[in-house]
Amino acid sequence: MAFFLETLLGGLMSGMLYSxxxxxxxxxxxxxxxxxxxxxxxxxxxxxxxxxxSEWIPGWLGIESLFVANVLAFAVAVVIMFVVAWLIExxxxxxxxxxxxxxxxxxxxxxxxxxxxxxQTIFGSAIYKIDVGMPxxxxxxxxxxxxxxxxxxxxxxxxxxxxxxxxxxxxxFFQKTATGRALRAVADDHQAAQSIGIPLDRIWxxxxxxxxxxxxxxxxxxxxxxxxxxxxxxxxxxxLPVVILGGLTSVPGAIIGGLIIGVGEKLSEVxxxxxxxxxxxxxxxxxxxLVFLLFRPQGLFxxxxxxxx
Amino acid sequence: MFYRENGQFKTTYKAxxxxxxxxxxxxxxxxxxxxxxxxxxxLVDEYMFRAILVPFLILSLAALGVNILVGYCGQITLxxxxxxxxxxxxxxxxxxxxxxxPALAAILLGGLMAALAGIxxxxxxxxxRGLYLAVATLAAQFFWDWAFxxxxxxxxxxxxxxxxVADINLFGWTINSPTDKYLFCLGxxxxxxxxxxxxxxxxxxxxxxxxxxxxxxxxVIGIRPMYAKLTAFAVSSFYLGVAGALWGFVNLGSWEPAAxxxxxxxxxxFMVIIGGLGAISGSFFGAAFIVILPIFLNxxxxxxxxxxxxxxxxxxVSHVEIxxxxxxxxxxxxxxxxxxxxxxATGREKLRLWPFPH
Numbered sequence: 001m002a003f004f005l006e007t008l009l010g011g012l013m014s015g016m017l018y019s020x021x022x023x024x025x026x027x028x029x030x031x032x033x034x035x036x037x038x039x040x041x042x043x044x045x046x047x048x049x050x051x052x053x054s055e056w057i058p059g060w061l062g063i064e065s066l067f068v069a070n071v072l073a074f075a076v077a078v079v080i081m082f083v084v085a086w087l088i089e090x091x092x093x094x095x096x097x098x099x100x101x102x103x104x105x106x107x108x109x110x111x112x113x114x115x116x117x118x119x120q121t122i123f124g125s126a127i128y129k130i131d132v133g134m135p136x137x138x139x140x141x142x143x144x145x146x147x148x149x150x151x152x153x154x155x156x157x158x159x160x161x162x163x164x165x166x167x168x169x170x171x172x173f174f175q176k177t178a179t180g181r182a183l184r185a186v187a188d189d190h191q192a193a194q195s196i197g198i199p200l201d202r203i204w205x206x207x208x209x210x211x212x213x214x215x216x217x218x219x220x221x222x223x224x225x226x227x228x229x230x231x232x233x234x235x236x237x238x239x240l241p242v243v244i245l246g247g248l249t250s251v252p253g254a255i256i257g258g259l260i261i262g263v264g265e266k267l268s269e270v271x272x273x274x275x276x277x278x279x280x281x282x283x284x285x286x287x288x289x290l291v292f293l294l295f296r297p298q299g300l301f302x303x304x305x306x307x308x309x
Numbered sequence: 310m311f312y313r314e315n316g317q318f319k320t321t322y323k324a325x326x327x328x329x330x331x332x333x334x335x336x337x338x339x340x341x342x343x344x345x346x347x348x349x350x351x352l353v354d355e356y357m358f359r360a361i362l363v364p365f366l367i368l369s370l371a372a373l374g375v376n377i378l379v380g381y382c383g384q385i386t387l388x389x390x391x392x393x394x395x396x397x398x399x400x401x402x403x404x405x406x407x408x409x410x411p412a413l414a415a416i417l418l419g420g421l422m423a424a425l426a427g428i429x430x431x432x433x434x435x436x437x438r439g440l441y442l443a444v445a446t447l448a449a450q451f452f453w454d455w456a457f458x459x460x461x462x463x464x465x466x467x468x469x470x471x472x473x474v475a476d477i478n479l480f481g482w483t484i485n486s487p488t489d490k491y492l493f494c495l496g497x498x499x500x501x502x503x504x505x506x507x508x509x510x511x512x513x514x515x516x517x518x519x520x521x522x523x524x525x526x527x528x529v530i531g532i533r534p535m536y537a538k539l540t541a542f543a544v545s546s547f548y549l550g551v552a553g554a555l556w557g558f559v560n561l562g563s564w565e566p567a568a569x570x571x572x573x574x575x576x577x578x579f580m581v582i583i584g585g586l587g588a589i590s591g592s593f594f595g596a597a598f599i600v601i602l603p604i605f606l607n608x609x610x611x612x613x614x615x616x617x618x619x620x621x622x623x624x625x626v627s628h629v630e631i632x633x634x635x636x637x638x639x640x641x642x643x644x645x646x647x648x649x650x651x652x653x654a655t656g657r658e659k660l661r662l663w664p665f666p667h
Contacts, residue, residue, distance in 0.1 A: 103582060107638070117635065283451035
């Protein structure tokens with residue numbers, strides 16, 4: 001029982017990390033109808049920027065404190081993601097308005113190549129570390145309930161907390177601010193939003209910026225767990241089942257989907273994996289999402305698809 | 310001046326419904342194929358065959374398969390690489406497990422297995438649509454990637470899933486020189502292109518297109534979506550499976566699952582979108598573009614660098630290569646979202662009027 005709970009909690013926490021990446025997808029799809037395959041590349045790019053600047057800044061400014069260096073690097077990385085978002089909107093997406101979904105998807109794949117290339121040219125392609133002072137040691141919990149207690153990774157726990165905080169602040173931003181309302185209006189209906197004077201260009205830049213910042217947060221957390229390296233950009237592929245399971249247009253869907261996928265993956269790997277040779281978590285997540293989709297083709301929380309002739 | 314159809318009157322239904330209605334087109338295609346069979350082997354050296362022409366032919370065949378599904382039936386797939394892998398490994402298994410199996414039969418049977426797998430993994434398309442389906446097809450990609458790495462039976466217990474086959478023997482013709490490989494692939498490609506052309510203008514192709522344009526409306530006029538979608542998946546996967554088997558048997562000789570990874574799926578989708586969705590010629594244009602561009606960049610970048618007196622490292626070349634590749638793709642999509650085939654069609658319209666503008 002304790003082992004099962006431990007696996008379950010591990011799954012929930014890794015699920016939160018998936019939903020962090022999935023959030024980026026959902027934000028952009030909601031506001032502009034672009035299925036952004038470049039999200040993984042953005043995570044890698046942001047993490048690379050963060051890792052390298054936190055390495056360089058102490059040398060440039062002569063700062064000793066790790067904390068100050070990290071804060072400065074974070075600020076620089078945020079600015080960089082703003083610039084990236086602006087450039088993507090300005091140079092690519094603005095010219096692709098009203099194209100088909102598949103074309104836009106391919107365009108974001110092209111953007112992903114460009115980001116991968118530029119990121120590795122500027123920041124180098126070795127493995128870097130991000131050290132934001134996450135505690136690494138595991139802790140025991142509920143020792144009074146179970147014999148031996150449950151082993152929990154503190155780092156995962158903090159990461160899940162950060163993810164939850166980010167989601168809450170994003171929901172407040174979407175629900176309570178004027179910009180958030182404009183974003184929701186654009187997501188609802190482009191033309192109607194435009195006709196009441198919401199500037200589409202600016203909204204898209206904002207959305208890409210927000211997606212860039214979620215990418216940065218995801219990049220920092222994943223990067224401090226796994227190290228910043230090229231394979232970081234493939235976590236977008238791990239987050240895709242989360243997105244379709246939760247629904248392409250739903251922020252809470254991304255969270256719940258992430259939790260379901262995280263738990264499903266961990267449980268299947270532990271209880272099913274040994275029978276079929278292991279390593280099944282990546283396709284199992286997709287199968288799991290597929291099973292849900294067979295019953296709800298628009299994902300758990302997606303907008304209902306209505307067919308009209 | 311030469312490309313006009315004035316005065317060409319069809320007097321029979323047969324003449325009106327043939328594959329290439331305009332005689333100029335027909336003769337141009339025949340001339341092109343004849344040139345590809347007879348002229349090219351005399352003109353080109355071995356490197357061209359190995360590095361460009363053979364990969365181009367096989368990937369054209371694969372792109373044709375993707376185009377049938379994405380361009381003609383409107384079902385976006387990101388699992389094309391998986392179908393190629395199934396074709397390649399199934400053909401390999403037929404080769405080693407059945408005594409005296411002719412290679413060509415093994416390749417075609419590999420295609421059939423890929424078609425079966427395609428039907429299974431295409432079944433969600435009956436419920437799931439659009440981008441959801443695109444992501445759902447990734448399930449096939451990751452499943453087969455995993456299966457060929459972990460299930461040892463498929464790869465005859467070889468480590469890391471790498472397998473190799475001997476040269477193909479076709480009715481006494483041993484295919485081992487680059488020219489032989491080129492001619493063999495060209496033959497297969499021509500046969501499959503003719504088949505695709507005929508399928509697409511027949512009953513089945515029209516059903517696919519109706520489903521693509523609007524599946525609810527198609528259902529209303531009596532097209533069974535299940536039949537249409539699953540046949541599209543099957544035919545597309547068959548093409549991809551044959552292409553995969555050729556890629557393994559003819560182009561690589563020995564391969565491992567990474568040869569058919571998700572990057573291959575993306576590459577194939579790039580081909581049909583850059584080449585032109587819903588146009589057979591688009592598959593060829595797209596394959597040519599995607600095959601030649603990286604080779605071209607790889608050769609050109611160090612030259613350009615030395616022009617400015619810069620020493621370009623290999624790592625930098627590969628990074629700049631993907632930057633330019635990505636930029637060109639985005640650029641192409643912006644300039645001509647309907648692909649090179651549309652440019653070609655526009656050019657043909659112009660040619661019809663040339664040299665008199667009215």
